Amino acid sequence: MTSNLPDPANRLQPAGSTPSIWLHRYAVFVAVCTALLVFAGGLVTSTGAGLSVPDWPLSYGMLMPPMVGNVRFEHGHRMVATTVGMLTIVLAVWLQRREPRAQVRRLGWLALGAVVLQGLLGGLTVLLLLPTPVSVAHASLGQTFFCIVVSLALLTSPGWRRATPRSGGASQLRKLALLLTAVVYVQLIAGALMRHSGAGLAIPDFPLAFGRVVPPFESTEVMVHFAHRVLAACVFVAAVATGIHALRHHRGERRLLAPALLLFYLVLIQIVLGGFAIWTQKAVVPTTLHVLNGALILATSLVLTLRSFRLLQPQAHIRQLEPQLREQVVT
Amino acid sequence: MKFAVRVACVAFLTALVGWGCGGGGGDSSDQGGSSAPASSAGGSSSAGASHAASGATATLMGKVNLAGAAPERNPLKMTADPACAQQHEDMPALAQDVIVNDQGMLKNVFVYVKNGLEGHEFDTPEEPVVLDQKGCVYTPHVIGMMVKQDLKILNSDPTLHNIHALPKVSGNKEFNLGMPRQGMEFSKTFENPEVMIRIKCDVHPWMASYVGVLPHPYYAVSGDDGGFRIADLPAGEYTIEAWHERYGTQAQTITVGDSPNVEVSFTFQSTGS
Known part of the structure; x- marks a missing residue:
């Protein structure tokens, strides 16, 4: 339902004021x-x-x-x-x-x-x-x-x-999007740590790591690099889950579906760019595009999170606000 | 009297060998033939001098060979800085990491006494070691100096450079200095021994130089013919190490006794291109 x-947020807006x-x-x-x-x-x-x-x-x-x-x-x-x-x-x-x-x-x-x-x-x-x-x-x-x-x-x-808030099935996408944004942010910090500690090629192959799924942790650089890959897998899983949830429950809401699907594609591109960064021994173009695309993933997941909080309100919260909002509309 | 004659003969032979090898003094880099550090002749302290006075010194000399096919020296792409490119319009500058002559002799190998001089003290030479930035490459590419000796850094190029030293030993300070004008110079010292300290220019990524810092003056850098020469080495047993930026290190143990000359050679294995 x-x-x-x-919009409750518009209550903060003085009458007649239009940014x-x-x-x-x-x-x-x-x-x-x-x-x-x-x-x-x-x-x-x-x-x-x-x-x-x-x-x-x-x-x-x-x-x-x-x-x-x-x-x-x-x-x-x-x-x-x-x-x-x-x-x-x-x-x-x-x-x-x-x-x-x-x-x-x-x-x-x-x-x-x-x-x-x-x-x-x-x-x-x-x-x-x-x-x-x-x-x-x-x-x-x-x-x-x-x-x-x-x-x-x-x-x-x-x-x-x-935008007008809607109720029903709200909490799951909000939670998913928020989780995704948090994981992406942590992943970007891990990526920065990897770049600035010189661990970018600590694992020289991709998608495997020294020909294995889990590499031997012989140095801090290998651990930092592998942490970045593990977090990338977490981001991928979170992006897929968010995309599937948006497709199943918010197909009619373009403002939610579009960033959710865009995120999925951006994450795919990011994984390919990460692979190219390694295969090309950190060539300038793929490595720099990897950084930029990471920022775009963060921005897109943030937009999805903010929109999900804006557009999807928990039903109880809507019910609680309803009289107040209706009164405001009348006045 | 006999003792004085023997000392004179040793000194004469040493000078003759040094002259014949083209070393004997200041430059340890680009001359053909062997090379010897400036400090090796006069940098010894009383400990070294007493050995010399007793006549129990030798000249260590030898050559460094590269086995296998030498990698091709690629031209350095300097188009990012027209002032650099213009200096090599007639003939492009070539990569400096592996330089091998027709006989397979390897240049720019830092050869030094690694062990055997413990307990000795040596005066720091007053004359500086000079590292020039000319033609947007470092001259010399590999250089040796003593602890606390001045490293005089010049910019002879009509463009800007930064000079960025990357020591790893505690007490040797990393520095990064801007040299925006032609003719600028700086002096720096390193407080502790370290083999090798990489020096690079972050503006021109192809520029790199390596400095070996030692507490004694017994080191040399192989020249165009792969030869090196370390003079006035006191009698004793030593570990001699040869370092190359691409091929790593090799060590040999030698004994300096009555013979005025000790020969030692190193062979590095090529790893292809």
Whole structure:
């Protein structure tokens, strides 16, 4: 059984206040730029360019060093990061001025704080000569920042504001999507740990590991690498379960079905890219695309999670809110 | 008197062999023939000097051979930096990891006394060891130096480099310095022995150099003809190790006695391309 009701979240919205469609479009633009930033960051690691510019915040004491050799990747990453930082300032200010929901405004400022901290971590990891914990923190915070910006793009969309919660069969997809997002996030941290600890080729074959299902754990690098593969299997299982559940129970809801199916395909692509990263001895293109696609998987699972929480309310909760919501609609 | 004559003869023969092998002094790298470290002649302390005074020193010399087919030296792709590529327009620079001459002799092997000098102390040479960045390659590719000796790093290229040392022994500090202008120089030292410390340029990924840091001056790097020469080695029993960046290490035990020359050779096995 399902029932369509007014959006409880819209109660936070003052009457007559309509966030600009341009604000949403701008948030989407910032999200796309952030995806490019993730790609540029992946490129730095894939090309081994992380220390090609030894100083920070300047580059060889200059704002714009000669773009030669690996400086192109490291300084290019810094330029994209600076641009995204500037865009995030504008986004936070714009949200503060036009966004009626306090939580969304706070999320804008959180994005700004995250991007500033991310810049500092990036500088720190260069000055400290890429210590693994700092580099992994930099990579993980980058994914977190991407999640915040994607959330802002989603929360400011007209579709989000128009969405009406339904009841019935709600909890399972919400749980599945949330679990998937959590596993993907942990997997991205494991991937960052693998990359930054030099364990990317610790297991040189794929899909087997040293010709076996479980490799001999002779070094920490092998363990870190294998943990990434085990988590990849967990992500795959969670993505398949989520996709099947969406197909069986939410076939008519495109906003849930589309990200669920997209996730399945992205995870398949990710596994193939991971294989190519190993078969090509970490060639730059497949390895960097593996990083970018990982971020897209996280963003898609987050979108699915947020939408499932938005669109699917537990029946008891709907019943509890019903009188209040109907009264609000009447007034 | 007889003793003085014997010392003079040993010194004369040593100088003759050194001259004949083309070593004898400063450069341990790109000259044809054998090579000897600058410090091997004058870096010995009183311990070494007392051995020399007694006449019980020898010159260790030999050659390093590569068995099997040598891998082809691939041209280095320098197109990512036009300033590098322009310096090799006439003839492309070739990979430096395995350099073998027509006779199968292997260049850039670091040969040194690994064991046998424990308890001796040696003065640190005042003159620095020079590592140049020229033509977007390191010159020399393999170099030896003593603990706390200055490593003078030059940038002779009309482009920027970073110089990134990657020691693994505790007490030797990793460093990463920017050298954006032609003619810049830095000096660095290493506090502890380490064979070998990799030095690389993260801007130009093909650039790598290896530095052997030792507490004594008894080391050499094989030259174009695969030859090496370590002079003034006191009498005793030693483990001599040869290190190559691709083929790893080999060790031999030798005894230095009355003979003024000791020959030792190493053969590394090619692993194909």
